[in-house]
Amino acid sequence: MKRLMALIKREYWENKGAFRTTPLIIGGIYIVVFLMGIFTFGYFDNEFHTLKEALRALIEHTDASQRAFGVEIGLMFNSFFFSLVLAFVVFFYLLGSLYDDRKDRSILWWKSLPTSDMLTITSKLLSAMFVVPLIFFAVYVATTVVIWLIGSIVVLVLGENPWTLFLGVANPFKPLGLLLASYLAMAIWALPLYGWLMFVSAIAPRIPLLFALVPPAVFAVLQIWIDFLRTFTLKTNLGGLMWNWLANSPLIMSASGHNGEIGASLGIPITDDFDHAATLGNMLDRLFSTDMLAGLALAAVFLSAALWLRRRATDS
């Protein structure tokens, strides 16, 4: 356990820029954009209606439950850019995870220490699945707190009560908890992809990105072509499969209508394999599906292959 923790810390040190600085920059951008929005509004005060009037109109035309709904959906959906960048960070992290130290030959140093290759791979996978999403989530929460603080000050200055306006109307822990759950569910849902990336990272002699993308792309194109010559059966095609995997994922990616109500959605609500409403039950539905089982089997194959390769890997 002590060794695993040391290994995970090692991953954090090596990728501090991607793991920590990147979400901090996004958080900074959120705050700057929010401030710019307020200043823009303030700047046009005389020609347009004032911020104060806009605020009063908001209070008059909405009731607490409507505003609570807005706060909840905002808390979930505002995370969009964090989730997007998180996906890129994890993608490139895993792609380099078993490649970079082979390239710079530092693998000879790591392998001179009494840690098994199994533990090394575990530490890298756990970092991608949990460490990075947790950091991104924490920074997102911190960003939200700062924005709410600034918002409250502005509302107070304008003579209104921020507590009755938005702070006190909704329980923020519910949407944030759901968002966190969605990150964790996505980590499991994405295991076949993570396994593939680690496998490519362990096998690629150079430019792992190419090895990660080109073979599946060629495979998918060939498949589409052969399918096209016969019939139109896109669902079984690798490209179609990947599209379904993305559309059905348990990550909060969009906001749309469900059962006559607008709400945050899991994945992209264009398929009907699963219910897309952002609830814990719908996430678990995906994790306990046969699709997930097939995905886990695939992930196990890729990860075992990655481990086999890592055991034999040296600098040349």
Added chain:
Amino acid sequence: MSNVIEARGLTKRYGRHTAVDAIDLQIPAGRIVGLIGPNGAGKTSALKAILGLTNFEGELTVLGKDPSRDRAALMEDVCFIADVAVLPRWIRVWQLLEFTENIHPRFSREKFHEYLKFTKITLDHKVKQLSKGMVAQLHLAIVMAIDVKLLVLDEPTLGLDILYRKQFYTNLLNDYFDEQRSIIITTHQVEEVEHILSDLIFIQDGRIALDCTMEVVQERYVELMVSPDAAEAARALKPLFERVLFGRHIFLYENADRAQLKELGELHTPSVADLFVATMTEGAS
């Protein structure tokens, strides 16, 4: 105590090329072994097999373990420097220290600081900010602070200045080495290590050309220096090798009659470098 390394028929092939060709090897505890061979002789391949970095054919046990299967467990008792330039460039010295301390049960922070004192390296340095020689110093400081039974050094002093090289070998012999430990060194600077070696192994084309203790080397081989007029007589005694230095002929003999040689000229113990050249030339012809 049993042997630290036991190999029987150890073979490593890369495709059609055989890098290590069925070598037998026994290295007991408490020895400092010099593994010497020309480039591409199979030294590094043999070491990689011993360190569990590659698969191989034949039998090989290191400290009673199979290195290809139990690398992680083996590395608690074995430490190696495969190349001095392999410390990760992004890491800071304090991170390296903390990591190694958490991972290695036999790492001593105090000893590490002791060795680091001799250098200009600080805990806040990043490896990529250090010169090549400083990286080597850092790596050596870590390795010397780990208490293991077998230390493998593959060209450990590459890029170091002569002062530090001398210092390093002195430390290795005085502070580090004892009866319980074994050290294997490969290096091209044979002159620098020959006085600390207890055993010598020459390897050529994947095979062992010579494997004996330094005492045996001194008993078995002798160098004779003669003036040109005695060269013919010396040549008649079947030397292994002949060279000419400042107009004097130098002959290397194996198991020769020293009394007979002494009549012809001066006798010396051959240096490892000269013995190496003689053995390799003989093996090649």
